[in-house]
Amino acid sequence: MKKILVTGANGQLGSELGVLASKYPSYDWIFADRTQITLDNLEVLKLQLNEFQPDVIFNCGAYTAVDKAETETELAFTINHLAIELIAKYTSEKNAKLIHISTDYVFDGTSSIALDEEAETNPINVYGASKRAGEIACLNKNPNAIVIRTSWVYSKFGNNFVKTMQRLMQERDSISVVNDQIGSPTYAADLAQAMIDILQxxxxxPGIYNYSNEGEISWYEFALAIKEFGRYNCNVGGIPSSSYPTPAKRPEFSLLDKKKIKAIYNLEIPDYKESLKEMFV
Structure with a gap:
């Protein structure tokens, strides 16, 4: 029986894999939280990996506090770069499979067309830089690994844009949402299923793949869809990013081209509205 180790088990993606695991009893699933797989302490991490001895690692653990990363640079790079370097080295030496999750924030946002896997990377914040360093280290140490870049992840679990909007739309009469950052959301349940489909x-x-739901929208348009499905009475207005300054800059355009993953793994990727509706059911 193949042993699958899921890091970041309590995060959005790890939690969605936890929901799906019961459908795949032929695998021995290990869901490791940050105490069982310690990404910020490399010496401990090495011992933990040797203890678990997985055949497959789904690396869903990451430092994802985009704004805090601007001041917690060392921690962000330890978790997003050095830890994945160690995990990739381990999986290469043990001939274990590795799927590592990365981000659209490796791009600078200056493109006007959907970004494919060959598009030039140029992160504009510390989080993006740490994740790009992790991608490079991952494929250097284990050329047989798969890296999946995703964007705007949300789920019934954890903290995310959808849950924040749901709360604010019930608390307030009106809210403002940035309308000049373009991309596509990713329902973590869809990505979790895609990871299992790839494994099977x-x-x-190996190599880099893009995955997000279909559609090209702004955060403002995403908020309007949340309002629609939640039937909230809150007034939603669009504002430019300049009206909502944050410590970390965000890419203005980070729509991912999914042709490669669809062609190679024959995946059917739902439209963002279909998946958003699932979360409201």
Missing amino acids: SPQWI
């Missing part, structure tokens, strides 16, 4: 595929083709 007859072929394993």
Whole structure:
């Protein structure tokens, strides 16, 4: 029985994999939280990996506090770069499979067309830089690994944009949401299923892949869809990013091109509205 180790088990993606695991009893699932897989302490991490001895690692653990990363640079790089370097080295030496999750924040946002896996990276914040360093280290240490870049992740679990909007729309008469950052949301349940589908595929083709739901929208348009499905009475207005300054800059355009993952793994990716509706059911 193959042993799958899921890091970041209490995060959005780890939690969604936890929901799906019961459908795949042929695997021995290990869901490791930050105490069982300690990404910020490399010596401890090394011992933990040797203890678990997984055949597959789904690396969903990450430092994701985008604004805090601007001041917690060392911690962000330890978790997002050095820890994945160690995990990649371990999986390479043990001939274990690795799927590592990355982000659209490796891009600078200056593109006007959907970004494919060959598009030039140029992170504009510490979080993005740490994740890009992790991608490079991952494939350097384990050329047989798969890296999946995703964007705007949300779920019934954890903290995310959808849950924040749900709360604010019930608390307030009106809210403002940035309308000049373009991309596509990712329902973590869809990405979790895609990871399992890739693992079960007859072929394993390493490298970088993009995955998000279909659609090209702004955060403002995403908020309008949340309002629609939640039937909230709150008034939602659009504002430019300049009216909502944050410590970390965000890419203005980070729409991911999904042709590669759809072609190689024959994945059907739902439209963002279909998946958002699922969360409201």
